[in-house]
Amino acid sequence: DSGVTQxxxxxxxxxxxxxxxxxxxxxxxxxxxWYQQSLDQGLQFLIQYYNGEERAKGNILxxxxxxxxxxxxxxxxxxxxxxxxxxxxxxxxxxxxxxxTGELFFGEGSxxxxx
Amino acid sequence: GQNIDQPTEMTATEGAIVQINCTYQTSGxxxxxxxxxxxxxxxxxxSYNVLDGLEEKGRFSSFLSRSKGYSYLLLKELQMKxxxxxxxxxxxxxxxxxxGTGTQLKVEL
Numbered sequence: 723d724s725g726v727t728q729x730x731x732x733x734x735x736x737x738x739x740x741x742x743x744x745x746x747x748x749x750x751x752x753x754x755x756w757y758q759q760s761l762d763q764g765l766q767f768l769i770q771y772y773n774g775e776e777r778a779k780g781n782i783l784x785x786x787x788x789x790x791x792x793x794x795x796x797x798x799x800x801x802x803x804x805x806x807x808x809x810x811x812x813x814x815x816x817x818x819x820x821x822x823t824g825e826l827f828f829g830e831g832s833x834x835x836x837x
Numbered sequence: 838g839q840n841i842d843q844p845t846e847m848t849a850t851e852g853a854i855v856q857i858n859c860t861y862q863t864s865g866x867x868x869x870x871x872x873x874x875x876x877x878x879x880x881x882x883x884s885y886n887v888l889d890g891l892e893e894k895g896r897f898s899s900f901l902s903r904s905k906g907y908s909y910l911l912l913k914e915l916q917m918k919x920x921x922x923x924x925x926x927x928x929x930x931x932x933x934x935x936x937g938t939g940t941q942l943k944v945e946l
Contacts, residue, residue, distance in 0.1 A: 764924070765926075765936035767933055770933075825885060828881070830878065830879050
């Protein structure tokens, strides 16, 4: 158990819909990262927040947005869903604001299926 | 940008040693990580290298050569439970951790 909690574990929805994925980082960790993992793409970095502020941005689509709340939990919002958005979405946390100073602790992921 | 290459699949025998290679190209370098990921599960941290040389941790060791843009993960005394995907990841400029597509290791009897 990494200490990072993600909900929901599984989600099935239709194209055009909107979903929200939630992540609670490990106690004491200030940084939250979101990654997308699909079968043919590997782990793709989406976005990072540190203590409520956006710190780094990867290949995140405009249809996707995220935020980190004062209690440090984070939400990833996916809208106008397409079939290609079906993937495993991981949240990770770390103490540091920069990824090179510590390991990331990953949650178990939210598996999104878009039909 | 960052580019990471590692073999797609490898097969090894229980009890043997296997070396998984990773080459990378990055603008700026702030460290290289290895993660293990079992199918359908979260990646878990194995090792971190920021300086050249070998880091040993039990049955697992990781090597880095910054001048060559090269790393390897060495797994000794292979066990069936080591069957998993091994992800090489690099932190470059902008402090983004970029993952390779992973090497699927299959350990056979």
